[in-house]
Amino acid sequence: MSLHVPSPAAPPLTVDAPVLELRSLTRTHGTGIAEVHALRGISLSVYAGELVAVMGPSGSGKSTLLTLAGGLDTASGGQVIIEGQDISTLGRKGLAALRRRSVGYVFQDYNLIPALTAAENIALPRELDGVSVRKARKEARAALEEMNLLEIADRFPDEMSGGQQQRVAIARALVGDRRLVLADEPTGALDSETGEAVLALLRNRCDQGAAGVMVTHEPRYAAWADRVVFLRDGSIVDQTLTAGADSLLAAGGAE
Amino acid sequence: MSIRHGLLALLERGPRYGSQLRTEFESRTGSTWPLNVGQVYTTLSRLERDGLVAQDGEDDQGHALYSISDAGRTELRAWFETPVDRTNPPRDELAIKLAMAVGAPGVDIRAVIQAQRHHTVKAMQDYTRLKAQSLGQAPANRDEVAWLLVVEQLIFQAEAEARWLDHCESRLIRLAEAAATEPEPGPPPGAAARTAGRSRTRR
Numbered sequence: 001m002s003l004h005v006p007s008p009a010a011p012p013l014t015v016d017a018p019v020l021e022l023r024s025l026t027r028t029h030g031t032g033i034a035e036v037h038a039l040r041g042i043s044l045s046v047y048a049g050e051l052v053a054v055m056g057p058s059g060s061g062k063s064t065l066l067t068l069a070g071g072l073d074t075a076s077g078g079q080v081i082i083e084g085q086d087i088s089t090l091g092r093k094g095l096a097a098l099r100r101r102s103v104g105y106v107f108q109d110y111n112l113i114p115a116l117t118a119a120e121n122i123a124l125p126r127e128l129d130g131v132s133v134r135k136a137r138k139e140a141r142a143a144l145e146e147m148n149l150l151e152i153a154d155r156f157p158d159e160m161s162g163g164q165q166q167r168v169a170i171a172r173a174l175v176g177d178r179r180l181v182l183a184d185e186p187t188g189a190l191d192s193e194t195g196e197a198v199l200a201l202l203r204n205r206c207d208q209g210a211a212g213v214m215v216t217h218e219p220r221y222a223a224w225a226d227r228v229v230f231l232r233d234g235s236i237v238d239q240t241l242t243a244g245a246d247s248l249l250a251a252g253g254a255e
Numbered sequence: 256m257s258i259r260h261g262l263l264a265l266l267e268r269g270p271r272y273g274s275q276l277r278t279e280f281e282s283r284t285g286s287t288w289p290l291n292v293g294q295v296y297t298t299l300s301r302l303e304r305d306g307l308v309a310q311d312g313e314d315d316q317g318h319a320l321y322s323i324s325d326a327g328r329t330e331l332r333a334w335f336e337t338p339v340d341r342t343n344p345p346r347d348e349l350a351i352k353l354a355m356a357v358g359a360p361g362v363d364i365r366a367v368i369q370a371q372r373h374h375t376v377k378a379m380q381d382y383t384r385l386k387a388q389s390l391g392q393a394p395a396n397r398d399e400v401a402w403l404l405v406v407e408q409l410i411f412q413a414e415a416e417a418r419w420l421d422h423c424e425s426r427l428i429r430l431a432e433a434a435a436t437e438p439e440p441g442p443p444p445g446a447a448a449r450t451a452g453r454s455r456t457r458r
Contacts, residue, residue: 003287003409005381006388055376057425200387219417220410223379224387230369238369240377 017084018045019180019211020069025078027064038064040234041078046213048179051206053222054215056231062215063184065231069213070103070182071095082180100129104173104181106202108188110165112157112172118164119144119153122172129176143171147201163194167201174205181205183214187221199224258290258298260334263307263327270311272318273299285385285402287409302327349416353423365424372420379413382406
């Protein structure tokens with residue numbers, strides 16, 4: 001068999017700082033005999049333009065990694081650095097502001113607000129961040145248009161298919177200047193073709209400069225990523241690299 | 256047999272010469288399984304011997320043309336209508352390797368599994384890039400659609416392998432845990448009876 005596989009896109013920027021950096025991250029639950037090490041010293045850097053998939057068996061620490069990366073949980077040790085800021089140095093308000101400004105989440109069950117339309121759902125985080133309603137809604141419509149979803153701008157979540165809801169959730173995750181998207185099994189509830197459309201969109205947003213981390217147990221979706229990181233028992237045991245990314249590793253950009 | 260029937264399928268669309276068949280076969284399958292022109296002509300002469308194709312003059316440039324016969328059409332229809340046989344699977348090196356790795360001294364089977372998973376997922380990343388490239392240009396003709404189906408088959412096949420590897424790993428972990436919680440095995444039943452017998456005799 002002989003295939004002419006296209007070269008991967010240019011490796012992520014090596015001069016810029018990573019959008020997300022995890023340094024020796026640990027998370028322990030319980031104490032003494034009941035102590036469980038969910039993460040055991042994870043180091044990982046994710047750059048603008050890069051989509052990283054995290055795979056591993058249940059209980060390997062995938063979801064813990066994502067919640068710590070997004071500041072939804074507090075690490076037992078190590079650092080989470082988002083756009084150059086160590087989130088442990090920020091107060092509660094500061095962290096909330098950083099999350100709103102820099103981090104977008106995509107969940108398996110979409111988490112759209114049922115009483116708001118697609119455009120309103122996308123506009124909401126911007127409005128919370130102090131952007132005028134008018135401007136936020138304009139941005140939301142522009143985001144939907146860019147993703148060929150303008151026709152559902154005024155639909156409520158229960159009037160959309162699962163795939164449409166998830167695409168709206170991705171638009172919401174990346175509206176404004178947010179450059180980091182954290183996706184937890186974003187294709188979990190979708191059929192194969194719709195899941196793929198969602199992945200293609202996530203891939204496209206990363207190609208346009210976002211940094212993405214996606215937890216998935218589906219190898220077919222992980223294959224859309226530039227890099228696949230394998231977790232086992234709270235540690236990174238292996239990762240696939242795109243050609244050219246070795247220089248990045250040599251520079252200490254990733255574990 | 257797939258080359259033989261592949262050529263018949265292409266010839267059903269009209270007379271063709273050897274290197275043209277080769278080009279068309281490869282564009283359908285994205286050069287996944289490249290053919291050399293020698294293979295094409297060897298196959299054509301066997302098809303001709305079996306009465307499934309016949310030489311059919313020359314084109315303007317002097318290429319010898321072949322066309323499909325009625326018997327060839329019947330053969331082709333039968334091929335499309337018959338499922339590909341899965342009852343006699345070809346030897347699978349990976350399955351054999353893992354089977355041999357179970358309990359092999361000095362072999363870390365989880366490392367064997369992870370090395371393969373890495374390789375398989377990497378191949379899936381390559382295939383997915385090919386597919387994304389193909390989808391990006393929106394398949395416009397039947398060759399492009401056919402190629403998309405072939406590359407997706409490669410992705411699904413690799414995915415099945417990756418899932419099977421996950422399954423092997425979790426099964427091995429479960430078995431190891433079960434073995435660890437079992438009480439220390441005593442001597443085999445025969446040995447126990449023999450020992451008991453001996454002690455009775457001693458008494």
